[in-house]
Each structure stands twice: as structure tokens, then as C-alpha cells.
Amino acid sequence: MTHVNIYVLNQDSALDFYTNKFGLKVIMDVPMGKDTRWLTVGTPEQRGFEINLTPITEDLFPKETAEALRDLVKKGTFGVGVFTCNDVYATYEELKAKGVEFTKPPTKEFYGTEALFKDDSGNWFSLAQLV
């Protein structure tokens, strides 16, 4: 897998969240028209995998779709994925110190230890240490 989409409310704010708070790096930043950029981020540990921060704009979606999608994202409807780390307690403490909002602290589950956090738009993710 090389690309995955995350629908965000605002690209600038998402860029700040994913780079400055969550610690990813910008991979591509290509201007595509007035309000839209092709903006992807990724981790240095997994080169070749890009997360595409797609803004929900009327440039890209029909008006009604954009409105509906924004509402759903804001409500926290979408669980987007799992970030796996070496040590979930350490990563949790670090991200919390940087201002990432967690909805569940690291908790032991049968599949590993997992915490849940939200991005600045409302998308949520699992931060997990498997085994």
C-alpha cells in the first residue's frame, strides 16, 4: 500500500497537527488550485507510505456531500486506522505532552495494549503496541 486518504476539515490545521504534534513529516506538497494542495505526510520509519490529507472542500466534492462529510468527520464517525509503536506508554506520554487529545489511555486488551486519540478534525485512531 502506498497511499491512504484522511478527510480533514482544514489542510493547514491538519498539517500542523500531523507534523508538529503527531510527528510525521511532509512528503509531497503540490499546489492544485486556489484552496487545495496535494498534501501527503508519512513517517521516516516507513518510507513509501503516504497519508494524503484531503480537505473536504467544494472544489473536490459536490456541496451536499462536502457538508454531510464535514458533519460526520466532526462527530468522530470515522476510525481511520492503527499506528503501531514500540512502546505505547512512552509514545502516549510524548504525544500527550505535545498536545494530542486522547480519548482512551493505554489499556491492555487481548491483542496488545492500545490507546485512542483524535486528530484536529475528529478522525480517531488507535495507537497500539501489539503483543
Place this chain on the structure above:
Amino acid sequence: MHHFVSQKFNGNKNTPKMITEQYPRIYLYRRLVQAKLFIDAHYLDDIDLDNIADEACFSKFHFIRQFKNIYRKTPHQYLIFVRIEKAMELLKADIPVSVVCYTVGFESLSSFSRLFKRVVGITPSTYLMQQQIIKTQIVESPLAFIPGCFAEKYGWLEK
């Protein structure tokens, strides 16, 4: 301190078991995380890693071992990693190699180039040149950098 905290918590029968197990670990983690954040913030200074261990209240060897357990790199390796990552960012922004070298905390151009090449696979000057070419190409033909399926879906192909 470690013992003090765990005894205090174990003494309270109403405390959930999870907390009694996690609290001392979290205390340890916070100190290691602070050490990592210190490196993130001061990577360009002449960081003395012994000082970081002292500030985190660890013996040097215990500190290095614990740090490596979590981050899979020793503090020194991590510091180099942060500097090289930052160097790549600055080179992408078209900053000359010699400026980047000192900006990210290296004292000699040759040791910077050698380390950069070891980590990234090419020298800083080649990397800078590649990034300049990519940037020109992005301006000239942006669609070449976007997977066609996305470009089509977003209606960028006709523009």
C-alpha cells in the same frame, strides 16, 4: 522513589490493580520522554548526553539501555537521526549544504557529509540537487507527482 511510589499505591486496597502496576512505569516513562523531547528541542546545541542522563535521574548506562528499549536507538544515535532528518528538511528548502551543516549542529562539513551519506544513501549536495530538480518538476508538471486515480477523481486531469 520508584519503591516509594509503588509501596504507597500498593498500600491502598481500593486502588485498581492496573494503576498499581502502571504508575511507577509511567513515572519512569515521563523521564525518558522528557529526555527525548529535550533532544528534539536542543539537537543543534552541543548536547552532552551525560547531562541528559543526570537530569533524568539515571545512571548513564541504565539511561542508555532504557532509552534504547523504547526508541530502538541509543540517545546518541537518536540525536544523529534528528539532525539528519532536520538537515533533509532544510536542504529541501534550498538552504546551502555548508549552512545546513552548522545549523543542525555539526562542527565539520566532512563528518556531516559522511554521516548524511551513511543514513540517506547520497551526499547532502546530491540530495540538494535532486530536491531542486523535483521542485522544478512539481511546478512544471504537478500531476506527475499525484497518483492518476486521485487526480482523475478530483477533476485535476482536465485542468
